[in-house]
Every structure is written in C-alpha cells, then in structure tokens.
Amino acid sequence: MRNLDALMSSVVGTLLPSWRDTIVGNMGGAGFVHLLPHDGHLLQRDLYLCPTSAVGALRRRIVPRLLWQGPGADDLAGADVQRRTAQELARATQTPVDCGHLLVQAMVLHAMLRKCLARGRQYIAYGLLHDLNATCRDVIRTALVPHSRHQAN
Structure with missing residues (x-):
C-alpha cells in the first residue's frame, strides 16, 4: 500500500496521489481511487488491495478483475503476516486527513459526480454532491484550524 x-504514477501516469475510498464497503482490504488523464479528461480507476486470505471471499462477492497477486499466494499466510496486514489496514484507515488529501477527495468526488450526471443517476449524484460539499467544508476547517477538537475525521 505504501x-x-x-x-500508479510511473505505470499509468496518475497526476495526484490516490484517494482512500471511503464509499466502498469493508471487504477485508482497502479501496483506492486514482484519476488518470486521458484525451483531455480525467478517468477514474478504482483499486482494491487485500491480503491473499481475503481474495476468495472478494471474488465470490463482487467478481473483481485480479491485476496482481504476490508470490506464494496459494499458501496460507502465517499468523504474523495476517497480524501485520491487519495493522497496516488499520493504520491506513486511521491516518488523519490533511488539505492535500481533502483536495484530492474533492477532485475524485467531482469526477464521480460528473459521471453520475452523464449517466442520468440523479439520486446518486445528489449524495455525491452532499459529500463534495462536506469535503469543501472540511478543507476550509482543516486549512484554518487544523487541530480543532471539533474537526471531523
């Protein structure tokens, strides 16, 4: 994950760091969204990283396209590897947001909003607009008072 x-920047030319996808449900891993420049537009690429132990359940649930699987994937990971993986996933979800992450989140939400409107999904777009407005609010709060006890995480 680190x-x-x-x-993604070197292989497909992303412009911004990934956005930790807070919309996707917990399926034993972590979701990330990247924006890729293509033909004058930004395309959205969703990636979900999970430990080998979660791949089987993930495949049954959403039928993902497997892009890469590490060596020894058929072997069950030991308790130590599973513990370290769980700690890394927990750390990723507890990382405090800063203005940079919030600005990337705003750009991703904007791209998702445009996509929903183009596809005629007004109700989903309404929810994304709410999320975009909340993100803009959080950018202002974080920029002006970054360590406020009222800061939403």
Whole structure:
C-alpha cells in the first residue's frame, strides 16, 4: 500500500496521489481511487488491495478483475503476516486527513459526480454532491484550524 501511488504514477501516469475510498464497503482490504488523464479528461480507476486470505471471499462477492497477486499466494499466510496486514489496514484507515488529501477527495468526488450526471443517476449524484460539499467544508476547517477538537475525521 505504501508504494501504490509511486507505482500508479510511473505505470499509468496518475497526476495526484490516490484517494482512500471511503464509499466502498469493508471487504477485508482497502479501496483506492486514482484519476488518470486521458484525451483531455480525467478517468477514474478504482483499486482494491487485500491480503491473499481475503481474495476468495472478494471474488465470490463482487467478481473483481485480479491485476496482481504476490508470490506464494496459494499458501496460507502465517499468523504474523495476517497480524501485520491487519495493522497496516488499520493504520491506513486511521491516518488523519490533511488539505492535500481533502483536495484530492474533492477532485475524485467531482469526477464521480460528473459521471453520475452523464449517466442520468440523479439520486446518486445528489449524495455525491452532499459529500463534495462536506469535503469543501472540511478543507476550509482543516486549512484554518487544523487541530480543532471539533474537526471531523
């Protein structure tokens, strides 16, 4: 997970760091959204990273396209590896947001909003607009009073 942004930047040319997808449900891993420049537009790429132990359940639930699986994937990970994976996933979800992350979130939500409107999904777009407004509010709060006890995380 720590190398995901560098990998995506070098392989597919993302412009911004990934946005930790807070919309996707917990399926044993972590979701990320990248914006990719293509033909004058920004395309959205959703990635979900999970430990090998969660791949089977993930495949049964959503039928994902597997992009990469590490060596020894058929072997069950030991308790130590599972513990470290759980700690890394917990750390990723507890990382405090800063203005940079919030601005990336705003751009991703804007791209998702445009996509929903183009596809005629007004109700989903309404929810995304609410999320975009809340993100703009959080950018202002974080920029002006970054350590406020009233700061929403």
